[in-house]
Amino acid sequence: MMAVAQSGVPRIVIVGGGAGGLELATRLGDKYGRKGKLDVTLVERNRTHVWKPKLHEIAAGSMDISAHEVDYLAQAYWHGFHYRIGDMIGLDRDKREVLVAPYLDAEGREVTPQRTFPYDVLVIAIGSQNNDFGTPGVVDHAIKLESQRDASRFRERMINACIRAHSQSSPIALHQLKVAIIGAGATGVELAAELHRTTREVVAYGLDQVDAEKDIKITLIEAAGRVLPALPERVSRETEKLLARLGVEVLVGAKVAEVGAQQVSLTDGRVIPAELIVWAAGVKAPDFLKDIAGLETNRINQLVVRQTLQTTRDERIFAIGDCSACAWGERGNVPPRAQAAHQQASHLYKQIPRFIRGEPLADYRYHDFGSLVSLGEFSTVGSMMGALVGGNLVFEGLFARMMYLLLYKMHEYALHGFAKVTLDTLARLITRRTEPHVKLH
Incomplete structure (x- = not known):
């Protein structure tokens, strides 16, 4: 049996409250935390959880976030684990401690100081973020749909643009009611389709100075040769036909050179005017994970794990979800999808008690549905x-x-x-x- 805290109760620290992390904390808390068999702690910087594949609906305004978000503090109370707010910023493998940054409120006042959380088993499940590949202007002018805050910010800007266009006496500016979405993966395609409906519904609520068919334009920009490049070609083809019927302009084989305040410049010289610009291209793990505490990472900052989901250089540290690089036979790594995070959480729920007892662990096998x-x-x-x-x-x-x-x-x-x-x-x-x-x- 592995060595644990002096209290005799193994300390499980899970960093990241996304689909995988929150499911794992909930299930471990329900079965072991309530009975005092495990001390389960979830470290997460947000106060509430929303399933990440729903962010495009929040951004488009078709989903009320308050009806779907999960309060971490309440979830922890109901399901037998601890919730601690903050961003992981460091790791001491010798002391087996996670370093968490001070948490500041919206006015910059400190709510919690910098803290450390000791662990016997650490699970890193902090997800992924968009990869802008260093493209000029993305940080300053584009919105990335990586959190509830990003999605809500986009929705508010969209509605404000419609109201502003309705209230002005002069003709609507060239860029004003135009949206450019960079990246035609699932997020970009879903957002484009959802925006087609919701922008028209917003205008229908009395904004009669705006002609939805003439004034509102959505452009989807993809560097690859087709939309949804990771999916079968027939799915891509049918999706592109539907987007065309909706009036969404689809530009494939189009590489972005620069993002400006009111336009997107392509490498072939074309300029796409837009007031709202969304960057939904590329995926990478957060930059601070790169070689953290000497752990092995790949070129997109993912923690390299064995088939047991343990990191290659520390058996006490596991990684699941988008921030982990788990081999998937000849097909590369397990894809960064919600179904993978769900499966990995279910796997670790069974394997962590085995690890604590010193028993051999079963390998994780990804089932692609x-x-x-x-x-x-x-x-x-x-x-x-x-x-x-x-x-x-x-x-x-x-x-x-x-x-x-x-x-x-x-x-x-x-x-x-x-x-x-x-x-x-x-x-x-x-x-x-x-x-x-x-x-x-």
Whole structure:
């Protein structure tokens, strides 16, 4: 059995409250934390959790964040683990301590000081962020949909642009009601489709000086030769057709040279005017992970792990989700998807008690159930059972939409259980009949 704290209760510290981290903390807390068999602590910089694949809906205004966010403090109280707010900024492997930065409020006042949290087992699950590849102007002028705050900021700017255009007496400026989305992966495509509907709904609420068909324009920019380059070509082809029917301008094979305050400049000399610019291209783990405490990382800062999900240079440290690089046979690494984080959390839930008892660990095996892309109320497309049938089972429509919703319900079920998920779902259906279908503030 491995050595643990003097109290005799093993200390499990999980850094990152995304899909994988929060599910793991909840399940370990329910089974072991409540009974005092494990001391489980979740370190997370945000106060609330929202499933990351939903960020495009928050940004477009089609989802009210308050109806879907999970309060970490309440979740910890209900499920037998501790929640500690703050950003991980360092790691001492010799002392087995995680260093967490001071937490400041919106006015810059210190809420919690710099702290350290000792661990016997550490799980790093801090997710990923967009990779701007050093493109000039992205940091200053583009919005990245990496958090609830980013999504809410985009929604507010979108609504303000519509109201501003409605109230002015002069003709609408060239860039004013134009949105440029850089990156036609799942996030970019889903945001483009969702914005087509919600911008028109916003205008319909009395902003009659704006002609949605003439004044609002969405441009999707992709450096690869097609949209959704990671998915089967048929899915890409059908998605591009639907986007064209919606009036979304799709530019493929288009590389961005620079992002300005009101335009995107391409390497071929074209200039795309836009007031709202979203960067949704590329993925990497946070920069501070690069070679942290001597752990092995790859070129995009992911922690390299064995098949047991243990880091290659420290068996007490595990990594799951987008911030980990786990081999997937000849296909490279496990892809950065919510289904992978969910599977890895389920795997570690069973393996961490075995590790504490000194028993051998089972290897993690990724099961690819395919990919789904939601195009809002218009359609959902995807490929199912990707690894099982070679990614060739392509489908769309109502069935695909139901499967997309099921993925989210599985995440909610892991956090709340059947009864609460059922009641919350019914409550949302009722509320949706009495409120605007787009968030207007």
